[in-house]
């Protein structure tokens with residue numbers, strides 16, 4: 001390997017390590033990175049499937065999309081373009097993307113600087129809603145990936161809350177679902193994955209409450225002083241519903257989230273609405289059949305100036321292979 005290629009691989013490995021901080025369904029981190037010649041390959045990790053929550057693998061693919069976008073944001077921050085082949089033709093089905101170092105470009109830290117500050121903030125948000133400029137920036141972030149971000153009108157929020165409640169109630173009746181949530185929200189401290197009950201708040205003045213991770217256990221996050229009155233609800237909508245659409249939705253989700261973090265806003269996703277087919281259909285109807293809802297978000301100004309603690313991650317050596325690793 002030439003010196004030049006080794007430096008390129010190092011840059012790509014650093015970007016894959018930065019992508020450890022990407023959000024993922026139940027913090028399952030369902031990906032791994034492997035070097036293949038001059039590329040790093042992003043692969044689905046089949047051992048991290050969630051058969052109850054995500055039988056089709058949609059949220060797993062979206063999580064990989066978020067990791068891919070985080071890696072590309074890290075490369076842009078270091079002053080490199082990434083040359084990406086998404087779902088490469090003829091590759092094994094677990095191969096999500098191949099990334100090669102592109103040309104040097106002026107460093108753009110607008111997204112990479114937000115990677116370590118981004119959190120899932122499930123607490124009630126503040127009184128004052130995000131500004132119109134904020135919302136335009138978020139729509140533009142989704143649009144960069146061919147995905148629409150539909151912000152719900154105030155008169156749609158009650159119907160949306162009903163759909164989320166319907167999805168939550170339906171899921172609680174499905175043993176495979178509750179098994180996944182219980183398993184991934186009560187992990188050994190050393191596992192480096194899963195949702196900690198310390199990141200989930202018990203109650204608050206929510207119009208649309210976050211997912212019930214606790215399932216009769218005790219959540220540990222202080223909800224803070226937010227009223228949740230300024231919270232807006234948004235849905236990422238794709239044109240189709242295949243793996244490429246889910247991957248694009250994941251990249252859009254990451255872009256929207258890093259963009260809102262950079263603007264001082266906070267968010268938490270609501271994916272129950274796409275996990276339950278009847279809820280997804282009701283949401284499509286609410287949105288006027290404009291496309292396929294990929295995920296919903298609650299977005300607001302933080303109700304509390306102290307961010308929630310960072311959630312755990314696996315060690316880089318568990319996720320990113322060295323050159324020569326199978």
Ligand SMILES: Cc1cc2nc3c(=O)[nH]c(=O)nc-3n(C[C@H](O)[C@H](O)[C@H](O)COP(=O)(O)O)c2cc1C
Nearest residue numbers: 023024025026027059062119120211269270271311
């Ligand atoms: C595809 C996807 C779906 C998610 N769905 C939910 C959800 O329904 N409710 C929720 O509170 N968090 C949801 N999350 C957030 C994850 O739980 C969170 O990213 C993970 O626990 C890591 O925490 P962090 O985002 O603070 O780093 C989702 C994340 C992804 C990528």
